[in-house]
Amino acid sequence: MSITVQNITKTFGSQKALDNVSFTIDKGEVVGFLGPNGAGKSTMMRVLTTYYKADSGEASVNGFDVLDAAKDVQKSIGYLPEHNPLYLEMYVREYLAFNADVYRVDKSKIYDVIEQTGLSPESHKKIGQLSKGYRQRVGLAAALLHDPEVLILDEPTTGLDPNQLIEIRKLIREIGKEKTILLSTHIMKEVEAVCDRVIIINKGRLVADKKLEELREAEEQIIEVEFDYRVEEQLLHQLPNVSKVKNTGGFVYELTFSTSKDMRPAVFDFAHDNRLKTLQLSRKNKNLESLFTELTS
Known part of the structure; x- marks a missing residue:
């Protein structure tokens, strides 16, 4: 395993930032660590990067315990914190050379x-002259200098405009072909764009840990249909994949289906077979964003 977390708890005063959290991440996975603001994401990142000591539990990165082998953990990790600590008066190459000295890596690695990270067109400039997107690239370049096995990215796209967002996501996907990546975010679309798997945390507790395909299979859709007269709910329960039937007033019914497949044709066929007129038929999906809202509300 690249990352192993077992029963990690961390408190700040009376606030429990992490509450008995456990998960594992295999080598080569790109995993989204998703939760609303204040859920405990950054705290978990700081435990894994040895900045915080957990109150209880165990964690290891690349086989090294975060407490007993902190220096080995730090060598195994490339970390991009939420607030990227850049020296704005330094030139890009100068800043990377400074980091190369810190990591004691050969200066030739800077060019690599x-x-x-696609920094070549801007590498002659001062960091303060760069756009937010290119500053994030500088942070990623610094995190990659020592060729770490694991990348930990804390809210890496915060504050980026749509074009910068697309470029950084593409870059993360490319890096993910060679590295294990744990990416913290509060945006489900970020996970969908970049990750293979999602771990969802809320109020310090892990509430979901699934492959994206598994979450998509759990998607539901709701169809609202109005017939020309009242229908027994028991009859509507005969529809395939229907999990819930609710009469919302008059001859209007809200049907919940446990499938992402469009069930409107099935409802229309049902009406035809039972000699019903369909006065109105509309669909809304309970998508991944809705599932995230449910799990964290």
């Missing part, structure tokens, strides 16, 4: 990470 500049190329890898």
Whole structure:
């Protein structure tokens, strides 16, 4: 396992930031660590990167315990914090050379990470002259300098405009072909765009840990239909994949289906077979965003 977390708890005063959290991440996975603001995401990142000591539980990165082998953990990780600590008066190459000295890596590696992160056109500039998107690239380049096995990215797209967002997501996907990545975010679309799997945390507790395909299979859709007269709910329960039937008034019914397949044709066929007139038929999906809202509300 690249990352193992077992029963981690962390409190700040009376507030429990992490409450008995456990998960594992295999080598080569790109995992989204998703939760609303204040859910405990950044705290978990700081435990894994050895900045915080957990009150209880165990965690390891690349086989190294975060407490007993903190230096080995730090060598195994490339970390991009939410607030990227850049020196704005330094030139891009100068800043990366400074980081190369810190990591004690050969200066030739600077050219590799500049190329890898698409920084070449801007590498002659001061960091303060760069757009937010390119500043994030500088942070990623610094995190990659020592060729870590694991990348931990805390809200890496915060504050980016739509074009910058697309570019950074593409870059993360490319890096994810070679590295294990744990990406913290509060945006489900971010996870859908980049990740293979999602871990959802709310109020310090893990509430879901699934592959994206598994979450999509759990998607539901709601169809609202109005017939020309009242129908027994028991009859409507004969529809395939229907999990809930609710009469919302008059001859209007809200039908919940446990499938992402469009069930409107099935409802229309049902009406035809039972000699009903369909006066109104509309569909709304309970998508991944809705599932996230349910799990964290």
